[in-house]
Amino acid sequence: MRLLLRTFERMTAPSPKSSSAATPARRRVLSGLGGGAASAVATVSGASRASARIAVAPGGFPNITVPATTTDPVLHLLRRATFGPSPALVSEVRAQGATAWLDAQLAPATVADTTMDAVLTRWPRLGWKTWEVRERLEGGDTWTVMNDLLESHLARALFSRRQLLETVVDFWTNHLVVPVPSSEVWDSAHLFQRDVIRKYALGKYSDMLNAAARHPSMLKVLDNADSTKKAPNENYGRELLELHTVGVGNFTEADVKMSALALTGLSVDSESGLYSYKPQRRYVGTVKVLGWSDPNTVPENGSAVATLYLNYLAAHPATATRIATKLATRYVSDTPPASLVTQLAQVYLANGTAIAPVLRALFLSPEFAASAGQKVRTPYEDAIASCRILGLTPEPVPASGVTSDLRSLSWLTGTFGQAPMGWPAPNGYPDVAAAWNGASSTLNRWNFHLSLAGNWTLKAMTRPDVATLVPAPLPSTYAVLVDALATKLLISLTTAQRDAICRFVDHAPGDALTAGAAAVTWRLPSIVALLLNSPNFLTR
Incomplete structure (x- = not known):
């Protein structure tokens, strides 16, 4: 901690025009909101060092205090149902009505x-x-x-x-x-x-499951393309049960073996790379998994038997509960209420595995309304939401045809630990806060916020200068400035948070703000970054 404090002092030393009396404030900013500081500081910017206490609650992100802004039902909906709201989108939904917007979506x-x-x-x-x-x-x-x-x-x-x-x-x-x-x-x-x-x-999830089972990508990734009656590969048969449908604890090893046999013949043509059903590879004989069975007597009918099997799994009550739990975890809470999971599973089964009715029931449920502040953005979502709130626009197509900023963003999210589609295992990225509170990922994200606010990264995707966030006429005090910036970024700050950011720029909250001050010129990107680093912005 002493190293962190000393480094922070060096990175935020006052400019020649600043008062040296403000120096103790730079220590106080580290305790303005409580919490443990991250341990890795070697390559962190000054604004990110200030965030080490501002953004991390005791014990990590899962213990974040609910920011008042998330109790706004429209903002709460948009934090969950989009990759990040903007003031324009909030206004649009207020005018249209939240339910009407949801139904259109x-x-x-x-x-x-x-x-x-x-x-x-x-x-x-x-x-x-x-x-x-x-x-x-x-x-x-x-x-x-x-x-x-x-x-x-x-x-x-x-x-x-x-x-x-x-x-x-x-x-x-x-x-x-x-x-x-x-x-x-x-x-x-x-x-x-x-x-x-x-x-x-x-x-319908049953349609998606059947399409996946007949797609070269899934058949190759989970090895079913090479599965035969003589040498059945159990990889897809197992993951189909464990991850795609009923879940752990609802099947046996015997079910896995039968599952693999029920999927034999679903393969890929080596020349075209397209899906191909190969009856010569099909296991013949009764197949039985959980409560489903089929005599499976004709190799040429194997694809139809596989369809019956996949439809059975998609409509299984355990699958309904698993899909409902995962959707509720994604959109409601890391530990979703059992009452909501039960309701969503019933809607799923009553609608023949259709997903849209499940989502409508989820977003209109009292459990969803009560869940404000109970989800934290993953690193990928944080990056997208930051770009959206700062108003980034599609980059012009360069002569090379390469969309360089989007490729750079893909690489950057990888440094946060969550590149799009980048999870190598079949179980997918975790969607709970505890998985994402590591120091390296957090500090990389903080530095990204500062680079984004300063227009030092993703420069081809143009965005309004952060100076446009400063109200006109100029706010009278530093406290009013910070509150105004937070409002533009759809963040509601506590008094302690606001005062800590004021101290970061070497001023008391009530100090008069003058034109040309560092806080509205060269230090403005750092203030914006601190706001994006805060738990208030991190809340999904």
Whole structure:
């Protein structure tokens, strides 16, 4: 801690025009909000060092005090159902009505998204069929289309007006995991996203599960492409039960073996890279998993038997509970109320595994309304929300055709520990706060906030200068300035938080603010970064 304090003193030393009497305030900013400081400080900026106490509550992020701003029902909805609200979006939803906005989002085709439609034309290769990717890129840059996919995925999260769809796509991408980039899916991952995840994100889970089971990406990643009656591979059969449907504790090892046999024949054509059902590989004989069974007597009918099996699993009560729990964990709480999970599972089963009715019931539930402040943004969500609140816009298409900032953002989120589609294991990124309170990830995110506020990173994606956040006429005091900046960023501060930020810029809250002051010139990006570093902004 003494090293942290000494380093902080050096990084925030007053300018020649500042009063040396303000120096003790730079120590007090570290205790303005309580909590333990992160231990790694070697490459951290001054503003990030100040955040070491401002942003981390005792015991880590799970113990964050609920900021008052999240009790606003519109803001609460938008923090959960989008990748980050903006003042303009808040105004739009207030005018439209929260329920009307939600219903439109659940029918995304009704939401005009012309800007995003235009941006998506930058990646024409995403329309290539698997065999086209192979024909055009084999022996060359085989990661090209995967990079296109990652860039477009980020662009949609940043700029699409169909925000709820994008969060649901992110949810399913993290449920039916196909890691990107990967040598196994270089020719098909973009089609898995289009034809499995996006197509069925708000539709029936049974349809999504069947589409996944017949997609080259899933069949390769979980080894079913090589599974045969003589040498059944249990990988997909196990993950189908453990991760995609009923969950741990609801099946036996005998079920896993039968599950693998029930999926034999679902494979990939080696020449085209397309899905191929291969009856010669099909196990013949009775298959029985949990309460389902089929005589399975004809190899040529194996695909139909697999469909019956997958539909059974999708509609299983344990699957309903698992999907309901995961959705409630994503949108409500790290420990969702059992009453809500039960209700959502019932809605799921009553609607034939359709997801849109489940989400509508979730967002209109009293449990959701009462959950303000109970979720924390993951590093990926933090990055997207920061870009959205600062008003970043799509970068112009450079002559090279490479959308450099989106690729850079993909890399940056990797340094936070959560690159899009980057989780290598089939269980997906964790979606609870305790998983993301490590020092390295946190400090990298803080430095990102400062670079973003200072327009020192992602510079091709233009954004309003942070000076536009300062009200006109100029606020009378430093306290009024900080409160005004927080309001523009949709953050509600406690008095202690506001006063700590004032002390960071070497002033008491009641000090008069003058034009040309450091707080509204060269130190303004640091103040904005501190606000983005705060637990108030981190709250989902």
